[in-house]
Amino acid sequence: MDIVLATRNKKKAEEIKKIIKEGFIGTVPVVNIFTLDDFPKYPEVVENGGTFEANAVKKAKFIAKHTGMIAIADDSGLEVEAIGRAPGVLSARYAGEPSDDKKNIEKLLQEMKDVPDEKRQARFVCCIAIAYPKGEVKTFFGHVEGIIGRQPRGEKGFGYDPVFYPEGHKRTFAEMRDDEKNAISHRAMALKELQEYLLEKRGYREMTERETGFPDSIGE
Numbered sequence: 001m002d003i004v005l006a007t008r009n010k011k012k013a014e015e016i017k018k019i020i021k022e023g024f025i026g027t028v029p030v031v032n033i034f035t036l037d038d039f040p041k042y043p044e045v046v047e048n049g050g051t052f053e054a055n056a057v058k059k060a061k062f063i064a065k066h067t068g069m070i071a072i073a074d075d076s077g078l079e080v081e082a083i084g085r086a087p088g089v090l091s092a093r094y095a096g097e098p099s100d101d102k103k104n105i106e107k108l109l110q111e112m113k114d115v116p117d118e119k120r121q122a123r124f125v126c127c128i129a130i131a132y133p134k135g136e137v138k139t140f141f142g143h144v145e146g147i148i149g150r151q152p153r154g155e156k157g158f159g160y161d162p163v164f165y166p167e168g169h170k171r172t173f174a175e176m177r178d179d180e181k182n183a184i185s186h187r188a189m190a191l192k193e194l195q196e197y198l199l200e201k202r203g204y205r206e207m208t209e210r211e212t213g214f215p216d217s218i219g220e
Helices: 011-021 052-065 088-093 102-113 177-184 188-198 206-211
Strands: 003-007 030-033 070-080 121-132 137-148 164-166
Touching: 003 011, 011 030, 011 070, 011 177, 011 188, 011 206, 052 070, 052 121, 052 137, 052 177, 070 088, 070 188, 088 102, 121 188, 177 188
Parallel strands: 003 030, 003 070
Antiparallel strands: 070 121, 121 137, 137 164
16 A cells, blocks of 8 residues: 655655654554655645645645545644744744744744743644545644743754743753654644544454555545
8 A cells, every 4th residue: 555645844754654654553554655755746735724724635635636646644833822823834934935944943932032931832733634536535633732942952853843842841842752752742643543543444454454455435
């Protein structure tokens, strides 16, 4: 069974692949995992939706239709209470185009420079959409609560990881090992929901035992 991740973000793709292969959906018989780098002729899908779900669904449906493969798309971002839940769906391009993690973090910290420690609550949100070539689509959500620090810490991860302290932890996502982050991240939570949904489908367990892969469509 082949699937394609609807992204050209190498760090995001690596993180999703690692979670799929090592953690939450390891029971799913994945044969090959591709990304949009394997399909250079396909254009970037414009993420102009007003919600994470709208963007994830748009990407997954487009890629599934044009590749003829099962597509998994992620749209995720940071919501900070003190600045009206910004940057939200604009997280990747908060400081403008082209996307630049360092500039995004600098803008966020500037916007929050006068926000006291007790009001720096934030959360990462993720929507995962799975789409089939025939048009079926389903979405799954995950989130992790935390606070925004006052300066970047750590070299791992990507995006806003260097300034995000998940609730109950004294290290940022960027200071954590991959397995530590993937055990609690918003993306891992959404992928866990995807796994649970698939395992509930009629006949899926039998198909897994026969190593036949995913069903042709999602049936309720």
